[in-house]
Amino acid sequence: MHPNDGFRELDRQECLHRLARAPLGRIVYTRQALPAVLPVNFSLDDDGAVLLRTAADSELTRAIDGVVVAFETDEVDTGTHSGWSVVVTGMATVVTDPSEHSRLCRVGPRSWAPSPREVFVRVQPELVTGRELMGGRTMYGTDLSA
Template structure:
């Protein structure tokens, strides 16, 4: 896809590039905040979280007693993160789709907790969510 009219003050056309799985996961690993898309009371819902990538899994912390944790556990979710440069009209977006699991004890919980960042939101976030990356898609808008 080409955009030949870059607009005032922006030099050159842009192009849309589909990202491979490895490149998309590498970009995702460099981001700090993303959005979880899940179903809440049969309606779509979105929540921002700070996160990390462990292997190909997206991991973040939640309060174990929250409705958010309950809506995630055992359900398919989408996770999206991006980086945008408005001045250059460029950036990227990566979406991971997979099963969300709540980890709350055992060695896998301890290993994942070690890499899941401390949430910015207040409160005790005593559970870790792991989203298994079953489908990874990404796109980049770049200058040609």
Template structure:
């Protein structure tokens, strides 16, 4: 059985639901004309936006603010060799509104590296895709 027959595509709704089940993902952006990947704590807001929590940094702030970024999170089970992976593309915005920043500081995700004043970035999903890796022997029927 080839690998492709062990995967199934996920709906956008299922992708966003699955993202809400894990606390860490990876934001992909461009820094100094090169691809960069940063693991970050995040949550899916009620409006579907991703809220990323990270250490404050000028390079990251400049590289992410008002740009198109990608975000990827997954959950894989080594024992069963099953799991899922979700990719989101959308416009990233550094949170600069003082009221929103304060609310996120109190109730939003926490950076993995403790920071007195974290930076928050939102990504508005424009393209959402995902795949589930099925157990061996469970092939997807493509119709």
């Protein structure tokens, strides 16, 4: 990022802090050899892994188990032209350990569309990046937030 482009890079800890506050995100994966994006609710585990809860037999579960995915969340204020975005890239795996599944039933995300048989998907945070758009900056003496 260029120092005057209006963006500020977020470090890993700041990214994880913002992720923990966000109610929704987007899982980015491949479907039929094409990019696919699906909005999901989520939570963060103690190690910073993104946790999803979904139907065990869903297309999403089949598509992302054992593959690298991206997960993105953001917050935008169109009035002030400011906001932030965080992207987590890593391996997605269905949680199969019964004790881990029980733990996540207590502390993990709650599904907004419950299913009779649900699984948890963990996205290990191999790469965590983020940036913040600083609103109201000026360029050549012109206020861009007006």
